[in-house]
Amino acid sequence: MNAHDFEALLVPPETSVLQAMARLDATAQGVLLVVDAARRLLRTVTDGDLRRATLAGSAGDAPLGALPAQPPRSVGVEASLQDVVQCMDAHRIDHVPVLDAAGRVLDLVTRRELTRRVHLSSPHLGDDEAALVREAFDSNWIAPLGPHVDAFERELAARVGVAHAAATSSGTAALHLGLRLLGVGPGDCVLCSSLTFVASANPIRQLGATPVFVDSEPHGWSMSPRALRAALLQLRHEGVRPKAALVVNLYGQSALMHELLPLLDEAGVPLLEDAAESLGASLHGRASGSFGRLGVFSFNGNKIITTSGGGMLVGDDADLIAHARKLSTQAREPARHYEHVEDGYNYRLSNVLAGIGRGQLRVLQQRVERRREIFAHYARALRDVPGLRWMHEPQGHHATRWLSAFTLDLPQPRQRRDALLDFLERHNIEARPVWKPMHLQPLYAASRYFPHAPGEDVARALFEGGVCLPSGSNMDAPQLERVAELVLRGLRAAADAA
Ligand SMILES: Cc1ncc(COP(=O)(O)O)c(C=O)c1O
Known part of the structure; x- marks a missing residue:
């Protein structure tokens, strides 16, 4: 329901029963909201109310204000989706108006919307995955390793243009292995993007090393070359050479590798x-993921393709990747018996899941195209919203738009962001804030941080005003339109609330 359709549901109490019937017919939402001149809700009117009034003798030209009084059932702006459902169930109603503190109508949630949740990014299977998994069952290659794992590694390496790949049980496991293979250990310093999911930073700490967080640049949101330069200079001044730099490609877009890599190369710091x-x-x-000494992919359930859970470590160095395979299978030495020299992990991907991954890889290009279409739809629908700024795709980049993400460059961005997220949640739509940067996490409160410029904390601003919209490639056109319309209306409501 767009803003125009929503406004058509509001009628003054002077509206006649007949006019109300016609309006109910035209708007097809099954309810009208009777409001006074200040938009305060007086009552709701449904087909049933009009039928009962007519049977009780009301004339067609009787005003709605003369119908038997009925207390309006509604919720406030602070109500959650659960509150809305409770209100519907308790009063056996299918529509719940949302009111502000003054009792004015802001929104309407209908039971129809609650039947199908719109997810941020849910798995989207292709045609081949089931057959490939069947193959694993039929050949009894259920246990870790097997032909699908080998083929998935080969096929993914070919897709991203690297020589080698090792499939792991998660992206986090691949990051942990990658850091270890770059020699990261206790007492080392590792540079890390601050604006990211915590899984990027945790393995640094878990290896006994110290993360030093680096800010984002304001356009594409990935690691700021300016902040990286400042961090490298300062650390060199202190006599510290970082053991590695973990640079994160955010929301389906490569970081500015052509600017970051020369800085890292000059300082002799390998890129993960x-x-x-x-x-x-x-x-x-x-291909994104092929720029570092090592690169990591995730096939977690919310990623552009998924194995339900899984990851991949890639690189051109055959020895490093062979070592990753060894470490990820408990670091067993090549001997008949169980011989161990170094510390290892149980990090390999199972053959069954690799079968899913192979099927998913076949539809990757379609998934990229669909996510870009979804972004284009949002960008068109929201083009006139003042202060809304999309994550920018600079010249030379081809992003997947894994998540369509924008930030609100407006006063009180966090309040507006939260009001929008609450609004969407009441309509059963899952949207999320942009990642909370690592340097703002209690877990990393003691860590060092290099901002984009002195006094300019870009990652914090992106977090405070940043929103990720539902972007799953399996969203259909009506869902996409509905989300875009609700975002528009939610932003208006958020502006009123700010
Ligand atoms: C930037 C980033 N790094 C690492 C991970 C961890 O991947 P996984 O969930 O496969 O362990 C994720 C997502 O989950 C991520 O978004």
């Missing part, structure tokens, strides 16, 4: 590329 969110993206024609 966290491409968990950017499979299928490219920069100047080169």
